[in-house]
Amino acid sequence: MNSNEILSECNKIFIDQLDNDAIVLKRETTANDVEEWDSLTHIQLVVAVEKQFKVRFTTAEIQGFKNVGEMCDTIEKKLSSK
Amino acid sequence: MKKGDTYKHQFKVTAEVYKGFINVFGDKNPMHTDEGFAKEKGFPSIVMHGNILNGFISYFIGECLPQKNVMIYSQSIDFKKPVFLNEELVLHAEIEDIFESVKSAEIKFYFENSANVKVAKGKVLIGTNL
Numbered sequence: 001m002n003s004n005e006i007l008s009e010c011n012k013i014f015i016d017q018l019d020n021d022a023i024v025l026k027r028e029t030t031a032n033d034v035e036e037w038d039s040l041t042h043i044q045l046v047v048a049v050e051k052q053f054k055v056r057f058t059t060a061e062i063q064g065f066k067n068v069g070e071m072c073d074t075i076e077k078k079l080s081s082k
Numbered sequence: 083m084k085k086g087d088t089y090k091h092q093f094k095v096t097a098e099v100y101k102g103f104i105n106v107f108g109d110k111n112p113m114h115t116d117e118g119f120a121k122e123k124g125f126p127s128i129v130m131h132g133n134i135l136n137g138f139i140s141y142f143i144g145e146c147l148p149q150k151n152v153m154i155y156s157q158s159i160d161f162k163k164p165v166f167l168n169e170e171l172v173l174h175a176e177i178e179d180i181f182e183s184v185k186s187a188e189i190k191f192y193f194e195n196s197a198n199v200k201v202a203k204g205k206v207l208i209g210t211n212l
Contacts, residue, residue, distance in 0.1 A: 040155065056183065
């Protein structure tokens with residue numbers, strides 16, 4: 001699964017978790033771009049992403065992501081090293 | 083807390099709990115308050131509100147876990163069998179998964195009655211110090 005495919009899967013997760021069909025994630029998307037993405041939904045999003053891809057992030061990784069694209073890149077690396 | 087940890091806690095749907103639920107939330111649907119109606123629908127007596135069990139989950143998370151720094155992020159429950167007044171239930175809970183990145187734990191649970199029948203099951207996602 002490449003980073004674009006991961007982004008597409010993440011989009012589905014965000015739509016489901018945030019109950020907003022209009023969400024279109026781009027690599028540069030951040031929490032500031034999505035109204036429903038707040039501190040509480042952030043946790044639910046991370047948990048849903050970790051479960052979907054069967055990967056685990058570290059706290060440092062989560063805090064270091066500058067945008068959705070960086071998260072997808074990290075997921076790709078974790079999947080390829082499995 | 084770690085993955086695989088298990089907990090048990092006993093609850094009883096007392097008259098105080100039942101009446102308290104009705105007083106607070108006002109759900110007086112005849113299934114919960116009218117013996118004749120409940121029997122007509124095939125139950126031996128009035129059926130307790132399923133969401134009383136959600137209250138028990140709230141108590142368990144807030145009061146029975148080894149730490150008090152907890153917050154419920156999401157909760158789901160499936161009701162399998164009716165629960166009746168004065169029934170004693172045992173809550174079985176297990177830490178199913180840990181998400182260290184966001185300091186969260188997913189707990190799966192079920193309630194069992196005195197006949198060892200599962201009356202409800204569900205999951206709770208909590209935030210906590212892991």
